[in-house]
Amino acid sequence: MFRISRAGLAERWTLFAGAALSVCLGVALVQSSLLLIISAATLDPPPGLPAAERLRFAENADASVAMLGVLLGTATFLAVFIISSTFGFTVAQRRRDLALLRLVGGSRGQLRRLLLGEAVLLGGAGAALGVPAGLGVMAVQSWLMRTMGFVPDGFRGQWRTWILGVSLGTGIVLAVAGVLLAARRASRVRPLEALRDSGEAARVMTAGRWVVGLIFLAGTIAMVIVAPHGGPAGGQAISLNVPMCAAAAVAAFGPLLVPAVARLVPTGAGGPLGMLARANLRDGRRRSASVAAPVIVLVGLVLGQAGAAMSFTTAGIEEQHRALTADLVVESTGPIGSKVTAVPGVASASTEIQLPARIAYGAGESAETENGDALAVDPAAYAAAHPGSETLRNLTGRAIMVGPGGDIPSEGTVRVELPETTLGDLRVAGAVPATLAGGATVLVPAGLVPPDQLTSAPSRAFVRLAPGVPAAEVAAALSHVGQVSDVDAWLTADAEARASTNNKIMVVVLGLGALYALIGTVNSVVIGAAARRREFAEARVTGLSRRQVVRAALAESTAVTVAGVILGFVAAGAAYVAVLGTTSAVTGAGTLQVPWGLAGAVVAAILVVTGTTSVVTSWSATRERPVVLLGARE
Amino acid sequence: MTTTTAATATAVSLRGVTKVYGKGAAAVRAVDAVDLDLPRGGWTAVMGPSGSGKSTLLHLAAGLEHADAGRVLIGGTDITDAGDRELTDLRRTRIGFVFQSFNLIGSLTAEQNVALPLRLGGRRPSRSEVREVLASVGLGDRVKHRPREMSGGQQQRVALARAIVTRPEVLFADEPTGALDSAAARTVLDLLRAMADAGQSIVMVTHDPGAAARADAVVFLRDGRVVDHLTGADAPSKHPTATQNGLKADTIADRLAAWER
């Protein structure tokens, strides 16, 4: 069997090279995310760092670990999806070869062993290449994170020897898992199929596909329903995961959906070429579905996640707009409250001083600590400046409130540790409404914090003017206290900063993953064309010129790509429904921002890449004179 | 597998075998209640108009297709209800196939293609054993060639070598000369004749009366039913154009033309 395996490898090299490449890149991506997450989690603050910055460092490290967690999740999803779909496709493409083996006495077990043996071989080879490739990916990703300021300058992903085993294991397991279902199915191929010309299986929507598709569909629906009830943090997390689930569902139903949608796409090639392209679409359902699958995932994931993140940012900004009654903002250091209110024309001001803090709660097994911000506030002033947080007025004694970004229980006691001191056990009196934009973990009455802790911490005062006082005059007077801005200008600047952070996160999380999915698309176009040399030759002896064959193939692949893009939009749309539900539940107004610019760029890139690949592969598949190909009857 | 009769003179027998494709109004009775005994050590040709069910009959007899009704016996073994394992075993050891499209594996050399059924059966055939079989079909000098480097006639002879390398009880051939010119076809038919004379049971579907005339008997099919049967005994022996076993191409062509009307 092994010799057949090896001979097969040499013959169908594009198929196998494509499969190994998908493993190599998938393993590289997963390995890099895994090493980065471990490096970030074990990152120690540089020695001699002041206590306040130590806490800040820990908070940033937590944030980058969380971001890398999302990166790891995305990378794993893409690897599982692309590798299994590529391997399944290569098996389906060889159906006729396998039927032939059955015809001359191969048993089902032998076919299964052959395919699984190949998967181990290819998965191992791909993973072996993926380990060094992963180091390259890690260099790129840690460079991205450094230049975007998510990690300190000295941050480097670190090598761990055990990752060798993990990467090899991942490659082999994913490859084997990818062919497992396909091999079972392929081993049941009827020997008679070797005598039919087309290698296409009659039933393309297999039971396995139905099961997988329905599970992911149910998952998608459940997530869309649950997201609005998950609170700001939970709702955002769920919504960001909807695109993956939805894309997997749509891709599983690919053999049904892709040809149906593709048939509606005007191919541009009229007359007999258009007819040929459409007939091939119908005939090659499995191929169409396999080419469209990575496109669906690419479009669904990038547009779904980017759109969700953008929408949440926008919703957060609008929410903040509504939840702030102030005319001016003063930014300074230390407790500036008395200086601000002393300025004539200031009716009231809420001064908020931001302190890095470690908050511990729970006891025994369930004890937890959270790195975040403690905001030292004047409860009454805060309540006046932030509509919705009126409960703060009742805050008395040694009690605090959970802040708008706090993910801790809103009752019981917590220990709040500041950089150089601890505030001891404090009663949690309640919580202000959580917001999409997040913010401080706890709100602490300024009187509970030792004054020396406040003097050098950044502070902000939200100022309301007395009626009829010209803002410019007050602003001029306040400029001695700190930097003054008009509240609208301040909100806009804040929004821009948030949006830019959000974009950077998207680049880190999705950049290389999108590239991987794009390569997966190229891969499946190449694999799809590899088995069509004979078909192309037949078209040419029927009277088509080489140029016409290439054009018909291009029309077909374009239709399939466009279908993939449309279905990807459907997957992204599911995420948008979750976004609308979550934003309207949290802020009272549904917010959706579709990244049209990004969508245009992604679609253009996909069309150019698949179009070019299709032309190159079909041109090279028609290089030989057709008679040479038709002469050998395999 | 159930063995009904131990020693039997028939290589293949069909009892009321029926195969229907499709359902309802679109149903086609490709093979319709056929009773047929094909003798051991004889070469039977199956003829009939296109679409008369010849290929289907062959597939049923070889266990490649499942009969909707009736029973199929190969060498006394009832394969009608055989499972996949038994059928695989059957293909490996007891029957061989040749088809109009040669169905060789393109990535393997002639030698590897021929050795394949033995290897699938778990044997490691010696090089000389495989080469001997290739030499017997006149391809002793083409062992290292791949299918695309060979002519159609040569590819078909490799397929023939692959079919007989396991020394099968019955050799099934579906239009083995259909894609070949007359010279290449003659070479293949000569090989089949020699095998039949050496005691090999052969069932061959063909369109060519000339090819059928090389067989020992001809069965005519029409609309899925056996409508006629010719053996050497039916032909005037000693006739000048008669082949060695007495069947005459003209007679066969006349019968075929009559059934095609």
Ligand SMILES: Nc1ncnc2c1ncn2[C@@H]1O[C@H](COP(=O)(O)OP(=O)(O)OP(=O)(O)O)[C@@H](O)[C@H]1O
């Ligand atoms: N897989 C199939 N599905 C549906 N109908 C089939 C199938 N195979 C054969 N048939 C039908 O069964 C009938 C007999 O087909 P078969 O291939 O046995 O004919 P044949 O005698 O071999 O013809 P030819 O000489 O043209 O090869 C035909 O009407 C054909 O359309």
Ligand SMILES: [Mg+2]
């Ligand atoms: Mg036929």
